[in-house]
Amino acid sequence: MRLLSLTAAFLLGSVLGAAPTLAQEAAAKTGDPAAGEKIFAQCKACHQIGEGAKNAVGPVLNGIIGRHSGTYEGYNYSAANKNSGITWDETTFREYIKDPKAKIPGTKMIFAGVKDDKRIDDLLAYLKQFDASGKKVTQ
Incomplete structure (x- = not known):
């Protein structure tokens, strides 16, 4: 169970960590x-x-x-x-x-x-x- 929690936390952190980058890329495309x-x-x-x-x-x-x-x-x-x-x-x-x-x-x-x-x-x-x-x- 602990391994699952760590994996879920890592995946969530990866997704949330990428969110600003995706937002920045979208903003850059607007010009x-x-x-x-x-x-x-x-x-x-x-x-x-x-x-x-x-x-x-x-x-x-x-x-x-x-x-x-x-x-x-x-x-x-x-x-x-x-x-x-x-x-x-x-x-x-x-x-x-x-x-x-x-x-x-x-x-x-x-x-x-x-x-x-x-x-x-x-x-x-x-x-x-x-x-x-x-x-x-x-x-």
Whole structure:
């Protein structure tokens, strides 16, 4: 009986000890929209977001999460992007933004990528604030 109690105590301690780590990992994945806005400054050379955004060198990024690749109206996408079959979610965006040409060979996007996961978390938090019309939504 004593061995069972020690085993149960060890397992409970292991689970409880991991709880803060899991919570920290979840918090890290949410990102900081204010930090993401600063990261987005480098994206502004080609992309716009928000109310009144227009296509530029790159397409408008309003409502990017959930959108099919190559479909923002009025933007002239590469065949590679139009035919990639991607629907942007957090996973595909993370893969793409780390190395656009590796994720979609033949893309017109000339960008070396964002390699740091925390910066990507923050950038995603910023982008996810904007719905398809460019209005900021609360998360």
